[in-house]
Amino acid sequence: MQLKRILVAIGAMLFFVLNIMAQDEKTEKEDFVKFGGAVRFNFYTKSWVTDKTQPEATIDTWRLNVTARTKGVDLNFEYRFYPTFGTHFMKQGWLGYALSDDIYMKLGVSQVPFGITPYASHSWWFQAPYYVGLEDDYDMGIKFDISGIENLDLSIAYFRQAEPEGPSYDGIVSFGNAGPGRYSYDFVPAEGASNRELNQFNLRAAYHLNENLEFGFSSQFGGIYNSVLNESTTSKAFAGHVVADASGFNFKGEVIYYDYTAKNDEGEEIKTIQMGAYGTPYQVATEAMMYVAGLGYTIPVDLGPISSVQAYIDYTYTDKLEDSFVDMQHLIPGFMITAGNIYTYVDFAMGKNQPWLTPSFGTGLGEGQLYSDDADSKYYTDDENLQGTPVPMKELEWETRFNINIGYYF
Structure with a gap:
């Protein structure tokens, strides 16, 4: 009798456990809708601003996220608001479907497969490729992620156009998804050069030598459509990258070549093209090499909420291939503090001709600046037209922005 009771009890427990496991498996496949978001704050001071507005505190962004599934079709949507820039826009919004165990399709606004993904950077500032549309870029189209080949991840994508825009800095939404009110940098029309992105193809391959070492190659070909000429020129970009982890260290290295061949409304080839995001545009050199390197070291801690x-x-280092242009440099030392869902970036960001880190916002990635006006400078021009008159010109120095970004993600 006692044995019978024990067997009945064991059977009941097994039934209960198997029933829970079956419910869990069923729940994973069931339809769902989840909501999330984030709120981020910025505290900063800029070396090139000397008035009493420094330091400043702003709301960096707040955002809404929605993930869902119905009948095996996934949804991933994110909308952001940037009060400081007076703009708001969709970062991403795609429908996903597993065509097989090895092929996953995304339709809509998704991340462009190029270079190191999801980010080539460790800091809050990204690396410089972000500012020319080659890191964490999002466009409208269709993408296939393929994982069935041993140790190799492939992504193939076609993007019809840039992601939909929000309002620009002056509150105007331009026609044809060509305005600068968006998350990632894309070509936008300028006076006399009515260009925008059209018909882009991407291929990215990443080979995992082991779980700690990745090598990759990316290629990108697209059209730069001029609406006045009603014709397209060709843009292209190539990248080779490596990502390595060892004993708490993480290294990210990348070499990029891009050529944004474009014309103005008169049909003449131009040396800079306008790109824009966050409601404001600037000029970018149409051809350059970019050399990217980043090293991070993670330290586990147990200090209150900090983990x-x-x-x-x-x-x-951005080497602009037009001889008369001045190159751009971007150096970001800092650290990130993780405390649950709160992430804090503390960056001492430095730049030469980096739009967001120098006063030369509109020209930094275009022609750039070699000298700055300084009455106390020891440097003078040798221009014969000045007839021997000394003109104070100081070689361009590193400008800095000390920045603390605190974000709560939920």
């Missing part, structure tokens, strides 16, 4: 601190340094 880890990652120290890092990110650097990019």
Whole structure:
């Protein structure tokens, strides 16, 4: 009798456990809708601003996220608001479907498969490729992620156009998804050069030598459509990258070549093209090499809510291939503090001709600046037209922005 009771009890427990496991498996496949978001704050001071407005505190962004599934079709949607820039826009919005165990399709606004993904950077500032549309870029189209080949991840994509825009800085939404009120940098029309993105193809391959070492190659070909000429020129970009992890260290390295061949409304080839995001545009050199390197080291800690601190340094050198242009540099030492769902970036960001880190916002990635006016400078021009008159010109120095970004993600 006692044995019978034990067997009945064991059977009941097994039934209960199997029933729970079956319910869990069923729940994973059931339809769902989840909501999330984030709120981020910025505290910063800029070396090139000397008035009493420094330091400043702003709301960086707040956002809404929705993920859902119905009948095996996934939804991923994110909408952001940037009060400081007076704009708001969709970052991403795609429908996903597993065509097989190895092929996943995304239709809509998704991340462009190029270079190191999801980010080539460790800092809050990204690396410099972001500012020319080659890191964490989002466009409208269709993408296939393929994982069935041993140790190799492939992504193939076609993007009809840039992601939909929100209002620009002056509150105007331009026609044809060509305005600068968006998350990632894309070509936008300028006076006398009515260009925008059209028909882009991407291929990215990443080979995992082991779980700690990845090598990759990316290619991108697209059209730059001029609405006045009613014709397109060709843009192209190529990247080779490596990502390595060892004993708490993370290294990200990348070499990029891009050529944004474009014409103005008169049909003449131009040396800079306008790109824009966050409601404001600037000029970008149409051809350059970019050399990217970043190193991070994660330290586990147990200090109240803080679980880890990652120290890092990110650097990019942009070699503009037009001889008369001045190159851009971007150096970001800092650290990230993780406390549950709160992430805090503390960055001592430095730049030469980096639009967001120098006063030369509109020209930094275009022609650039070699000298700055300074009455106390020891440097003078040798221009014969000045007839020997000394003109104070100081060689361009690193400008800095000390920045703390605190974000709560939910």
